[in-house]
Amino acid sequence: MTDLTNTVNTADRAEVADTASRDRRGASSIRMQGLRKQFGRDSIALAGVDLDIKAGEFFTLLGPSGCGKTTLLRILAGLEEADDGQLTIGGKDVIDMPPHRRSVNTVFQSYALFPHLSVRDNLAFGLRMRGEPAAERNRKVAEVAEFIKLGPLVERRVDQLSGGQKQRIALARALVCEPDVLLLDEPLSALDAGLRGQLQVELQRLQKRLGMTFVFVTHDQDEAMVMSDRIAVLDSGIIQQVGTPSEVYEHPANAFVARFMGHDNLFAITASEDNWVDTGLGRLQLDPAEQRDTPDGWLLIRPETLELGGDVPADYNRLEGTVEERLYRGSRIEYRLTVNGHPLTAVAGNLGQRIHDVGDRVTIGICPEDLVRVAA
Amino acid sequence: MRKRTLKRSSLRRALTAFWWLTLIFLYLPLAVVVLFSFNASNSAASMTGLSLRWYHQLLGNEQIMAAFGNTLILALCSSVIALVIGCLIGYGMYRHRHRKLGWLIVLIYLPIVLPDIVFGISEMAFFVQFHRLTGLLQPGLGTMVIAHVTFQIPFVALIVYSRFVGLDPTLFEAAKDLYATPAKRVVHFMLPTIKPALISAFFLSFTLSVDDFVISFFTAGPESATLPIYIWGAIKKGVSPEINAIATLMIGAVAMAAAISLLFNRKRQS
Secondary structure, eight states, X not given: OHHHHHHHHHSOHHHHHHHHHHHHTTOXXXXXXXXXXXETXXXXXXXXXXXXXXXXXXXXXXXXXTSSHHHHHHHHHTSSOOSEEEEEETTEEOTTOOGGGSSEEEEOTTOOOOTTSBHHHHHHHHHHHTTOOHHHHHHHHHHHHHHXXXXXXXXXXXXXXXXXXXXXXXXXXXXXXXXXXXXEESTTTTSOHHHHHHHHHHHHHHHHHHTOEEEEEESOHHHHHHHXXXXXXXXXXXXXXXXXXXXXXXXXXXHHHHHHTTOOOEXXXXXXXXXXXXXXXXXXXXXXXXXXXXXXXXXXXXXXXXXXXXXXXXXXXXXXXXXXXXXXXSSEEEEEEEETTEEEEEEEEOSSOOOOOTTOEEEEEEOGGGEEEEBO | OHHHHHHHHHHHHHHHHHHHHHHHHHHHHHHHHHHHHTBSSSOSSOOOOBOOHHHHHHHHOHHHHHHHHXXXXXXXXXXXXXXXXXXXXXXXXXXXXXXXXHHHHHHHHHHHHSOHHHHHHHHHHHHHHHHHHHSOOOSSHHHHHHHHHHHHHHHHHHHHHHHHXXXXXXXXXXXXXXXXXXXXXXXXXXXXXXXXXXXXXXXXXXXXXXXXXXXXHHHOOTTOOOHHHHHHHHHTTOOOHHHHHHHHHHHHHHHHHHHHHHHHHHHHHX
16 A cells, blocks of 8 residues: 555656646536435435535535435435435536436445456446547556556456555546546545555545545544545534634534534633633633623633643633643643543643643643634 | 263264265165166166167157257246346345335245145136137147246346345445446446346256246146156156156256356355
C-alpha cells in the first residue's frame, strides 16, 4: 500500500496533469432541495434536505448510523428514489433519472467487485456498459491502472486480493468512468487504522489533482476533518450544520454537533447579562461578539484552550479545580478536573511544562475569546 | 493414556468398517448388474466368461434404441425448459425475498415432497381431461416433457435462488451504477455470475429426468416409452442380460451427469 502514497509524487507528472485537466471539465455542482425519504410508516430517513455542493469540492456527509447520510448518498447515485424534492447535478435535473444514466459513480463500502470478472474486466465494466470502443477502453484502463499504481494486480482474480487492494480497485473502477461526481460510501471503514490514515491523505490528494467533485460519507469525525473542504453534519434526517472543518469543530451550530465532533466540555447556561454567563463552573466572561439576548443554550470550552497553573492574565477568566485523572498521551497530556463539582477536561501539549499530579489544586485560565455559545 | 488411545483406535477402526459396509450395501447390487452385463452366457445364475455380446445385441434392438432416443430427447427438452422457467422463478424468489412469501416457497417445494405416484396420477388425469376437452396434448413425449418440467422446476429454482442469496447485494447496485441498462445487467452481470449454478441445475434436471419411471409411466403414450418404461415392460418376461447392459449404461450416464452437477455446485460455493 505504501506505493499508493508515492504514486502521485513519483508518477509521470505530465500524465498526471493530463488526467487532471481532462477530468476537471467533468466536475459538477450538486443542488438538493427539500429531499425527503421515508421507509415504511414511521422511519424517516431524510426530513427535507437542502444542500449545495460546489463543483470540485471534497464534501463529507457526517453523522451517526441511521442519520440519513447513506440514504442521501444513494439518492445522489439514483439507487434510492426520494419521496419528494429536487436534485440537480451540473445544472441537470436528475431526480427521475435511473442510476445507469447518471454520470455519477460510487465506491461501495463492501467494494462490490464482480466475482466473475478479472480485475481488468472489473475496471473496464463501466466503460463497456457505456459502449465505449475497445481501444478507448483499454487505453483508459491502462491509464487508471498506472495512475492508481495497480501494476500486476490487473491480471489477478478478484478473490485473490486483500482488503486494501480491493479498495483501490473499487476506486479505480469508479474513476476510470470519469464521472461528474464521485460518491464514496465509508470506503475506508473496513481497513485497519494505519492503512486508513494513509488512504485518507491519498484520497484527498487524488481529489485535488483530479478536481472532481467528491461526496464522502463517514461516521468518523476525525476522518471528515482531515479530508474535507466542507462537512455537513446530519442527525435524524436533518442537516444540523454545513461548514468547513474548522467552522464545524470550533463553532458547532448546536449541542448535537458539538458532542458529535468530540466535545465533552459543554455547560448549560443558566443566566446571561451583557457578555457574562452563569454556568455550573461559575460566572464567565465572553467575547462581546458572543453576546446574545437569551440565556438559553450551552457554553463550549475546548479542552486545548485551557491554561493550567501559573499566572492568569487579568482579562482572562480564572477558575480553580482539582486534578482527578491524568492521561499521559505522549504528545499531549489530558487532565480530568472537577471545578465546583462539575467535570472539566483540559488538554495540554507536552512542551516540558510542569506536569500536574492527581489531587493537585490548579488554577485554570480561560481567554474570553475561546468561549463559544452553542444553541441547544 | 495408552489404554485411551487403544480405545480410540478401535473405535476408529469400527467406524471405518461401518463406512465400507455402507458402501457395499449401496453399491453391491449395482456391481452385480454391471458384472452380469458382461456375462458370456444367457444364465442369470452363473458367470461363464466375459463378453460384450449383450451390448452388441442392444444396438441391434430397435425398440431399445427408440427408448434410448426418447429418454435423451425427453431429458434434454425438459431440462432446457425447466432451466429457463426455474431460473426466472429463482430470481423472482430472490428479488422479493423480503416480502412475506413463505407460503409461495412452500408451493415451490411441494412437488419435491409429493409422492411420485400421486404426482403421476394427477398429471395423467389432467392430460386425459384436457385432451377430451380440447383434443390437444395426446399422451406422448409432449405430455412427458410437461410432466418432467413440473418436477424439475423446484430444483432449478432453489439452486438459482441459493446462488443469488450468496451474492453481495451491492453487486446489483454496482452494475446499475456502472451504466448497465436492465438488459445489460442480465447479460453481463447476472447470467455470468450464476453460470455455475445454471450448469449444476441443468445436469441435476437431466439426471432426474433420466431416472424417472413413475411419472413417465403415467404420462407416456404408446410410442414414447423411455428406457425405464422399456425395462419395466421387458422385465415381466424375466431379467434378460440385455437389461443388465442397459442398466449399466444408465448407471454410467447418470453418474457422469451427477458428477458434473456436483462439480459446478462445488465451484459456485468456493
